[in-house]
Structures are given as C-alpha cells and as structure tokens.
Amino acid sequence: MSTRAIPSHSQELRPPRRSLPFDAFPFILLLPSALLIALINIYPFATGFYYSLQSGTLLQSGDFVGLANFIQLFRMADFRHALWFSAIFAIFSVFGSWAIGLLLALFLNMDIPARGFFRVALLLPWIIPSIVSVVSWRWLISDQSGLVNVMLQAIGLKPIYFLSTGSLATFSVIVVKIWRSFPFMMLSILAALQTLNRESYEAAAIDGAGRWQSFRYITMPHLLPISFVLWILMTIWSVNDFETPWLLTQGGPSNATENLSVLAYRYTFNLNDVGIGAAISFFTMLLLMIFAITLLSRQRET
Amino acid sequence: MLTQKPLVRWSLFGLACLLVIVIDMPIISLILNSFRSTAEILSSTSLIPAAPSLVNYAYVAQRTSFFQYLLNSLIMAGGGMAVSILAATLAGYVLSRFRTRVFRAYGTGLFLVQMFPVLLALIPLFILFRKLNLINTYYSVIIMYTVAQLPFATSMFRAFFDGIPHDLEEAARIDGANRLQSFALVVLPLAGPAIAAVAIFAFLFSYNEYLIAAVFLRRESLFTIPVGIQQFMQQYSTDWGSLMAAAVMAMLPTFVLFLFIQKYMMYGAIGSGVKG
Numbered sequence: 001m002s003t004r005a006i007p008s009h010s011q012e013l014r015p016p017r018r019s020l021p022f023d024a025f026p027f028i029l030l031l032p033s034a035l036l037i038a039l040i041n042i043y044p045f046a047t048g049f050y051y052s053l054q055s056g057t058l059l060q061s062g063d064f065v066g067l068a069n070f071i072q073l074f075r076m077a078d079f080r081h082a083l084w085f086s087a088i089f090a091i092f093s094v095f096g097s098w099a100i101g102l103l104l105a106l107f108l109n110m111d112i113p114a115r116g117f118f119r120v121a122l123l124l125p126w127i128i129p130s131i132v133s134v135v136s137w138r139w140l141i142s143d144q145s146g147l148v149n150v151m152l153q154a155i156g157l158k159p160i161y162f163l164s165t166g167s168l169a170t171f172s173v174i175v176v177k178i179w180r181s182f183p184f185m186m187l188s189i190l191a192a193l194q195t196l197n198r199e200s201y202e203a204a205a206i207d208g209a210g211r212w213q214s215f216r217y218i219t220m221p222h223l224l225p226i227s228f229v230l231w232i233l234m235t236i237w238s239v240n241d242f243e244t245p246w247l248l249t250q251g252g253p254s255n256a257t258e259n260l261s262v263l264a265y266r267y268t269f270n271l272n273d274v275g276i277g278a279a280i281s282f283f284t285m286l287l288l289m290i291f292a293i294t295l296l297s298r299q300r301e302t
Numbered sequence: 303m304l305t306q307k308p309l310v311r312w313s314l315f316g317l318a319c320l321l322v323i324v325i326d327m328p329i330i331s332l333i334l335n336s337f338r339s340t341a342e343i344l345s346s347t348s349l350i351p352a353a354p355s356l357v358n359y360a361y362v363a364q365r366t367s368f369f370q371y372l373l374n375s376l377i378m379a380g381g382g383m384a385v386s387i388l389a390a391t392l393a394g395y396v397l398s399r400f401r402t403r404v405f406r407a408y409g410t411g412l413f414l415v416q417m418f419p420v421l422l423a424l425i426p427l428f429i430l431f432r433k434l435n436l437i438n439t440y441y442s443v444i445i446m447y448t449v450a451q452l453p454f455a456t457s458m459f460r461a462f463f464d465g466i467p468h469d470l471e472e473a474a475r476i477d478g479a480n481r482l483q484s485f486a487l488v489v490l491p492l493a494g495p496a497i498a499a500v501a502i503f504a505f506l507f508s509y510n511e512y513l514i515a516a517v518f519l520r521r522e523s524l525f526t527i528p529v530g531i532q533q534f535m536q537q538y539s540t541d542w543g544s545l546m547a548a549a550v551m552a553m554l555p556t557f558v559l560f561l562f563i564q565k566y567m568m569y570g571a572i573g574s575g576v577k578g
C-alpha cells in the first residue's frame with residue numbers, strides 16, 4: 001500500500017507483525033475439534049499401520065512380523081477376488097450413477113411444472129437409511145413373490161433369484177449401489193447446470209448450433225470439471241462402501257460380492273485376525289490415495 | 303432453463319411422474335406392503351393392498367424393541383450432532399477470521415481427513431475403546447459420529463462466517479464486548495439458520511449410519527435402528543410384513559427432517575462431498 005511506503009514515524013519501520021505477542025485465542029477455539037480429529041483420525045492412522053505389521057487379535061497384540069501380512073495378502077484368493085470385485089463394483093457404480101444422474105439433471109433443468117417436487121422425490125433414494133433401501137430391494141428382487149419376479153412371470157418368464165448366484169448377486173449389488181448414489185450425482189450436476197448462463201446458448205443458436213451441438217460444445221465442457229471430481233469421490237466412496245454389499249448379501253453367496261471393506265471387516269471382526277484386517281484397510285487407503293493423486297495431477301495438466 | 307409450450311411442458315410433467323414412480327418404486331412398494339399381512343405380501347400379485355391394516359405396525363410397536371432402538375438412535379445421533387456443531391462453529395469461525403498459514407493448513411488437512419476409510423479407523427479404535435471400557439456405551443458411537451461430521455460442518459460454517467461482515471464484531475468491540483462475546487452474542491445468532499441446516503445434515507448422517515454402530519454396540523438394548531433392523535432381517539427373514547413396517551417407521555424421521563433442509567441441499571452438494 002502506498003501509505004506505508006513513506007513512514008512518518010520511526011516506529012513504523014519495525015515490522016509490526018513480529019512484535020505482536022502470541023495470540024492464543026484462535027488456538028483455544030480450535031482445540032476441541034483438533035483434539036477430536038487427533039484421537040479419531042491421526043491416532044488410528046498411526047496405530048493402524050503398526051497393527052498391520054503385527055500378528056495380533058482384537059484381544060491381544062501379537063509379534064512383530066514386518067511386511068509378512070502384506071505379502072500374505074497377495075497369496076490369498078479371497079483378497080484377489082475382493083480386489084477384482086472392488087474394481088468392477090466401483091467402475092460400474094461410478095459410471096452408472098453418473099450417467100443416470102446426468103440424464104436426470106438435464107431433465108430436471110428443463111421447464112417442468114412442479115419441478116421442485118420432482119427434485120425432492122428423486123433425492124429420496126439417497127437420503128433414506130441404507131438398511132431401509134436394502135429391506136425394500138431384497139423384497140423386490142430376491143423373493144418369488146417380489147415385484148420384479150411377479151413382473152417376469154406375468155410376461156411368461158421364470159422367476160430369477162437375484163441373490164442366489166455370484167454373478168446375479170454382483171449385478172444386484174451394483175444396481176442397488178447405483179440407485180443409492182445417482183441422486184448425489186444428479187444434485188451436483190444440476191447445481192453446475194444452473195450456473196450456466198442462457199446467453200451462451202443463445203449466442204450458439206445465433207451461430208447456427210443445433211441442440212446436440214450446444215450440448216456437446218457448451219454443456220459438456222462446463223460439466224467436465226465437476227464430473228471429474230464426482231468420479232474421484234464416487235470411486236473412493238464405492239471402494240470404501242461397506243453397507244451396500246454387507247447389508248444386501250453379507251458378501252455372499254460364497255464371498256462373490258465381497259469388496260475390500262467387507263473383506264477387512266470379516267478378517268478383523270469375524271476371524272479375529274487384526275494383522276490381516278489392518279493390512280487390507282491400509283492397502284486400500286494407499287490404493288485410493290495413489291488413484292486420487294494420479295487423477296488430480298492429470299486433471300491439472302489438461 | 304428454456305420456456306416451452308404448454309403441451310411440451312405437460313408431457314414433460316407426465317414423463318417426470320413416470321420417472322419418479324419407476325425410480326422410487328422400492329420405496330413406494332415398501333410403504334404399500336407395510337399395510338398388508340405377510341401372507342398377502344407373499345401371495346398377492348397386485349401392488350395395492352386389498353385390505354389395508356395396521357397389524358404389522360402393531361406387531362413392531364408391541365412385540366419388538368423398536369422404540370428402544372429409536373431412543374438409542376436419537377441419543378447417539380443427537381449427541382454426535384450437538385458436539386460436532388459446537389466444535390465446528392468454533393473451528394469454522396477461526397478458519398474464517400484468522401487467515402494465517404497454520405489455520406489454512408488445518409483447513410486443507412480437514413479436507414484430506416474425509417478420504418480416510420472408516421474401517422481403518424475402526425480397527426485401532428475398537429482395541430483402544432475396549433481397553434477404556436467404552437465398547438457397548440453411547441460415548442464410543444457419539445465420538446465417532448462427532449468426528450465424522452466435523453470436516454463437512456466446519457467448512458460449511460467457515461463459508462457462512464465469511465459472508466458476515468467484520469464491521470459487526472468491531473462495533474461490538476467498541477461497545478466493550480470481548481472477542482468471545484462478540485463471537486457468541488453477535489456472529490453466532492446470525493448463523494442460526496445455517497446452524498440448523500448443518501445440524502440436521504449431521505443428525506441424518508448419524509441416524510442412517512450402520513457400520514460404526516454395529517462395531518461398537520454389541521448388546522441388544524443399545525442397538526440403533528439400522529443395527530436392530532439388520533438383526534431382525536437376519537433372524538426373521540420371512541416376516542416381510544413386520545420388517546417392512548419397521549423400515550417405514552425408521553424412514554419417517556428422515557423424511558420429516560429432509561423436508562426442512564431440502565432447499566439447502568443444492569448448497570450442500572457443492573460445498574463439499576457429503577455422503578457416500
């Protein structure tokens with residue numbers, strides 16, 4: 001600032017910030033949340049890694065085994081399957097929920113009577129408790145008298161027991177995950193759409209652009225940054241998702257729908273093998289961090 | 303948004319109704335089924351109950367511990383909400399008003415913490431809480447719910463306080479208020495609606511949560527609603543009528559609270575990533 005350039009008093013030559021006494025006030029206000037985060041996030045991060053290097057149980061800490069648990073992981077068939085299932089589950093639920101969310105956002109962005117009501121109604125799958133959505137979906141698809149099978153039988157087909165075989169259960173878990181996740185995609189894309197101004201479309205129309213062209217060259221580029229963030233967030237959330245596969249199938253039939261979170265839970269809390277359980281969770285976190293950092297740095301380049 | 307002819311608008315309206323019915327079908331069929339007996343659910347091919355009755359609701363209310371679970375859920379979700387709102391308003395205020403390097407780094411750290419898989423935290427904390435005799439207590443779950451909400455709530459409050467002019471606090475200071483008073487008596491009352499919205503978000507998250515409650519609460523009298531319904535589903539997998547009535551009852555508080563905050567939803571979705 002120009003007024004500071006010409007000091008009128010010799011006192012102002014001293015850098016004023018350095019002379020201020022330490023201000024404890026903001027630190028005191030921050031203390032409760034900083035302590036809570038240290039206990040619930042920083043502490044487990046450090047000890048979780050420590051447990052992954054041991055052969056302990058939930059009741060007793062075990063011997064130090066170095067990286068043996070991590071090496072053991074790759075020899076385990078159920079770990080390799082969980083890795084594969086997590087990838088399939090993430091890819092299909094991310095793009096499925098994004099595509100449906102995008103279509104519904106474009107639809108809700110049109111001039112429809114009672115638009116606010118429809119927006120609320122389409123958000124419901126996202127806000128209801130996971131256990132409630134699982135109860136309703138289980139009846140829809142798994143029972144012979146469920147709605148989907150009644151409809152299949154009405155058109156002359158045999159009933160399908162969607163949770164009875166590995167591939168059908170995989171398909172069902174993905175469908176339920178998409179159903180639970182698309183509203184968040186829709187809401188975020190809708191919010192981005194509403195920041196697009198009408199003038200750019202009008203300008204494009206004057207230049208002779210058709211509907212598809214204005215979608216391709218105005219709407220999509222505008223939605224790309226938010227979509228990128230949504231893909232990353234959604235991938236992290238589906239790899240970490242425990243509730244959808246666990247509540248719907250408990251990871252079954254015979255571990256077919258077990259992702260890394262369900263696997264880590266089973267090893268820790270059912271098989272009481274804390275070393276392997278912690279190693280799986282730690283490995284999952286590393287995988288997700290590498291994934292997020294790679295994608296974010298690539299996004300910055302483009 | 304482009305304005306269209308009435309015919310186009312009303313055909314879009316029809317399409318929207320159809321979409322809502324198809325997409326919300328799991329919820330609609332759940333509600334309709336909860337009003338008929340399990341026998342009818344298993345035999346009927348129609349969606350609409352032939353003889354609607356409240357028999358399932360009576361069963362859930364009288365023969366199960368549903369209201370105990372509801373009370374537990376309210377205590378734990380409410381406790382997590384109260385503590386996180388308290389801590390997050392203070393932290394949000396600091397991040398908004400004191401823009402030094404330390405606090406900026408804290409804000410970034412908060413964002414990163416959200417990426418942390420909850421299961422990795424649960425394993426060491428289960429061992430720690432077991433040593434401290436906190437398993438099977440409300441406290442273990444309340445503290446987890448509190449921290450789960452802190453990053454989101456803090457960033458929302460920070461954004462909200464950014465919009466409150468500093469002049470107000472300076473005026474209060476000239477009138478003789480100290481810094482804590484100018485925050486608590488001038489800034490905080492203005493934040494009332496924002497606090498209510500974030501509080502409802504926090505409550506909904508905890509009320510819907512399953513995994514944390516299932517890990518830390520192993521005694522039936524302490525179960526929250528999601529854990530209780532999951533147990534019921536495992537034990538009485540064929541009693542669809544009661545199961546569906548319990549699910550509808552579990553959904554009611556969510557619906558009511560959601561209607562209060564749905565207009566803030568837009569803001570929440572952009573503000574940060576909220577929920578999985």
